[in-house]
Amino acid sequence: MFIDIHTHVQQFSDEDLELLVNNSKNSNIELIIAAGTTISDSRKTINLSKKYDLIYSAVGIHPQNILDEDTKGYLNILEELTKNEKTIMISEIGLDIQPDSPDINLQKEFFSNQINIARKSKLPIAFHVRNAEKEAIDLIASENIKDIKSVAHYFVGNYEYAKKLLDNNCYISIAKPFLRDAILAEVISKLPLEKLVIETDSYPQYFKKNRMRWTEPKDLILIVNKLSEILDVNKSKLIEILNKNAKNILGI
Numbered sequence: 001m002f003i004d005i006h007t008h009v010q011q012f013s014d015e016d017l018e019l020l021v022n023n024s025k026n027s028n029i030e031l032i033i034a035a036g037t038t039i040s041d042s043r044k045t046i047n048l049s050k051k052y053d054l055i056y057s058a059v060g061i062h063p064q065n066i067l068d069e070d071t072k073g074y075l076n077i078l079e080e081l082t083k084n085e086k087t088i089m090i091s092e093i094g095l096d097i098q099p100d101s102p103d104i105n106l107q108k109e110f111f112s113n114q115i116n117i118a119r120k121s122k123l124p125i126a127f128h129v130r131n132a133e134k135e136a137i138d139l140i141a142s143e144n145i146k147d148i149k150s151v152a153h154y155f156v157g158n159y160e161y162a163k164k165l166l167d168n169n170c171y172i173s174i175a176k177p178f179l180r181d182a183i184l185a186e187v188i189s190k191l192p193l194e195k196l197v198i199e200t201d202s203y204p205q206y207f208k209k210n211r212m213r214w215t216e217p218k219d220l221i222l223i224v225n226k227l228s229e230i231l232d233v234n235k236s237k238l239i240e241i242l243n244k245n246a247k248n249i250l251g252i
């Protein structure tokens, strides 16, 4: 059984989602976290969690999407959304520095505030970091997030960065990039297995013409196969540990 700790399956069309859910069931996927990127997208994750047994909801505002819609009163709204029984995480939150990103200080404010929601509602967080590793480490250290369960999602950094995440008690979530990046695979091979989880970050990939090639939770097996090889751990033992780590984070 596998747990996909970070996806955006709520962004699939109804038809594509039916296929994804069927594929997931046929691939031993036990649980999929659908992470919201805006308030309205977070609401969609809740709707899906009510419709599908294996889908659970995470609510949050992604740093890239802070200005996409009116966020007036977002703290109260998100807190209210966490009351849904199957909302078990605050995500996707974080920092993202690109030319078109919102002002970094505004991003930090949203990140900190959403960490506080997690603390108040006793939920874990999964956070996104792009080109902002130093800023992110500074922020999680100053917020002292050691008391909450946290996941650095879609890890693609170097060992020094991984070490700082571990020092802040973060779990590290492994996605597909290391399948074709030997340097990243080398870094991951040095990480402690008891701090690893896996994810696909699945979202509808309309740019790929062949629907069968879209990334879906069923691809977790590719990640597990490769991890088993680079960590030199028996596959069933590895699956058991990854599953236990994810359940520990999610409190289930």
Ligand SMILES: [Zn+2]
Pocket: 006, 007, 008, 035, 092, 128, 201
């Ligand atoms: Zn994501």
